[in-house]
Amino acid sequence: MxxxxxxxxxxxxxxxxxxxxxLEDVLICVDAEGMIExxxxxxxxxxxxxxxxxxxGTLVELQKGQYFLPGFVDLHVHAPQWxxxxxxxxxxxxxxxxxxxxxxxxxxxxxxxxxxxxxxxxAQLLARGTTTVLYFATVHLEASLQLAxxxxxxxxxxxxxxxxMDDFDANPDFYRDASTATALAETETFIKEVQKLAKTTHQGxxxxxxxxxxxxxxxxxxxxLGQLAQKYDVHIQSHCSEGQWEHDHVLERFGxxxxxxxxxxxxxxxxxxxxxxxxxxxxxxEIFVETGTAVAHCPISNAYFANGVIPIKRLKEQGVTIGLxxxxxxxxxxxxxxxxxxxxxxxxxxxxxxxxxxxxxxxxVANARISVIDAFSLATKGGGEALRLPIGLIKEGxxxxxxxxxxxxxxxxxxxxxVLNQPKEQLQKILYLATAENIRQVWVQGKKVHEK
Ligand code: GUN
Ligand code: FE
Numbered sequence: 001m002x003x004x005x006x007x008x009x010x011x012x013x014x015x016x017x018x019x020x021x022x023l024e025d026v027l028i029c030v031d032a033e034g035m036i037e038x039x040x041x042x043x044x045x046x047x048x049x050x051x052x053x054x055x056x057g058t059l060v061e062l063q064k065g066q067y068f069l070p071g072f073v074d075l076h077v078h079a080p081q082w083x084x085x086x087x088x089x090x091x092x093x094x095x096x097x098x099x100x101x102x103x104x105x106x107x108x109x110x111x112x113x114x115x116x117x118x119x120x121x122x123a124q125l126l127a128r129g130t131t132t133v134l135y136f137a138t139v140h141l142e143a144s145l146q147l148a149x150x151x152x153x154x155x156x157x158x159x160x161x162x163x164x165m166d167d168f169d170a171n172p173d174f175y176r177d178a179s180t181a182t183a184l185a186e187t188e189t190f191i192k193e194v195q196k197l198a199k200t201t202h203q204g205x206x207x208x209x210x211x212x213x214x215x216x217x218x219x220x221x222x223x224x225l226g227q228l229a230q231k232y233d234v235h236i237q238s239h240c241s242e243g244q245w246e247h248d249h250v251l252e253r254f255g256x257x258x259x260x261x262x263x264x265x266x267x268x269x270x271x272x273x274x275x276x277x278x279x280x281x282x283x284x285x286e287i288f289v290e291t292g293t294a295v296a297h298c299p300i301s302n303a304y305f306a307n308g309v310i311p312i313k314r315l316k317e318q319g320v321t322i323g324l325x326x327x328x329x330x331x332x333x334x335x336x337x338x339x340x341x342x343x344x345x346x347x348x349x350x351x352x353x354x355x356x357x358x359x360x361x362x363x364x365v366a367n368a369r370i371s372v373i374d375a376f377s378l379a380t381k382g383g384g385e386a387l388r389l390p391i392g393l394i395k396e397g398x399x400x401x402x403x404x405x406x407x408x409x410x411x412x413x414x415x416x417x418x419v420l421n422q423p424k425e426q427l428q429k430i431l432y433l434a435t436a437e438n439i440r441q442v443w444v445q446g447k448k449v450h451e452k
Contacts, residue, residue: 006054009062034446065408071131071401073383075296076325114143161210226266242276259284294386301330323383
């Protein structure tokens with residue numbers, strides 16, 4: 001396919017996990033589908049010629065102090081919870097769900113309310129550089145379809161699930177599926193409708209099989225969802241071993257771990273992403289590796305609801321695929337920048353330990369910390385790998401999903417002063433200090449979806 005658009009500027013990305021690659025002043029060549037056909041570096045012999053061609057065509061050229069980052073991939077968002085971001089976070093998870101979250105999610109029976117919230121949320125996420133999102137919607141078929149349509153219209157790559165909560169004993173009467181059969185039938189309708197909608201988009205929207213979590217579903221519901229995921233070869237998402245209560249509850253109900261239960265119902269696999277996974281042990285980690293299931297690490301949310309810190313470094317070394325999620329609104333922030341920072345901080349606290357009355361030698365977990373570049377990899381490359389999509393790197397064969405960061409923007413200039421301005425330092429400053437103000441443009445698969 002021929003090149004239809006060019007982007008010229010300096011790039012930060014991590015083709016190897018945790019290892020920064022900085023490419024100065026490259027020319028990104030993009031085809032009509034919005035895929036990157038070539039990244040031409042200044043050392044390549046045809047750079048001057050390619051640049052001359054680009055200047056005759058459609059060229060987006062960055063200014064000094066501006067950089068390209070890959071669009072971020074958010075692996076865990078509860079779209080209906082956006083109106084309560086920051087609210088009631090001092091309650092434990094089960095109280096927060098029963099008293100705050102379920103009454104709010106029940107309101108999405110009203111599709112016009114859903115539309116109003118989802119329009120705003122998708123725009124807010126794009127404005128923070130998030131180009132691909134794995135969403136939980138609600139139990140409502142119509143409102144869940146609305147979310148997929150809004151992603152399609154606004155140009156975001158949305159993977160959307162109609163949530164299943166079919167256990168009458170576990171869920172409130174005012175918010176659950178009408179029956180297990182209805183939950184499965186509506187999930188199937190949802191899959192077909194979203195697959196139809198996908199044909200009208202160029203960046204893609206995807207249906208996702210979405211049991212809320214094991215405690216809210218019947219055995220028949222879970223088994224039926226596993227079969228649907230297999231029949232349509234679609235993505236799967238749920239929560240897995242998030243907090244002590246969930247982990248213990250599933251162990252008690254089945255006599256096996258959340259991970260084993262999900263696997264046995266056919267709900268793990270190469271297109272499965274499980275949120276949190278704070279309590280998975282090495283044996284569970286092995287199941288994640290064997291099945292190709294990914295973890296959505298949600299560090300801000302985990303600080304409130306997890307009852308512990310996930311050993312990301314250990315899981316990564318075990319070979320588990322990991323990306324980042326905001327978990328709106330268990331996590332209050334719609335920004336993966338904020339979650340990158342928290343992922344680093346939580347890992348440091350895990351390594352050092354938190355109880356100063358204990359001797360330093362047995363206060364923490366050795367070798368647990370991750371760097372901010374590791375966390376940047378999770379938000380980009382890790383997310384792409386989790387979803388099995390060619391996203392998260394600025395590289396040939398990948399979708400052209402870009403954020404344009406302006407470090408000199410007058411609304412929030414990042415500290416420069418002629419010192420500490422090497423590429424790695426520049427990226428560290430961006431990851432720690434940039435706000436939505438600094439994100440001047442966002443592109444999804446070669447189309448501009450946000451400009452400030
Ligand atoms: N477990 C089941 N539902 C939820 C939810 O909405 N948020 C979080 N953080 N955990 C859950
Ligand atoms: Fe969640």
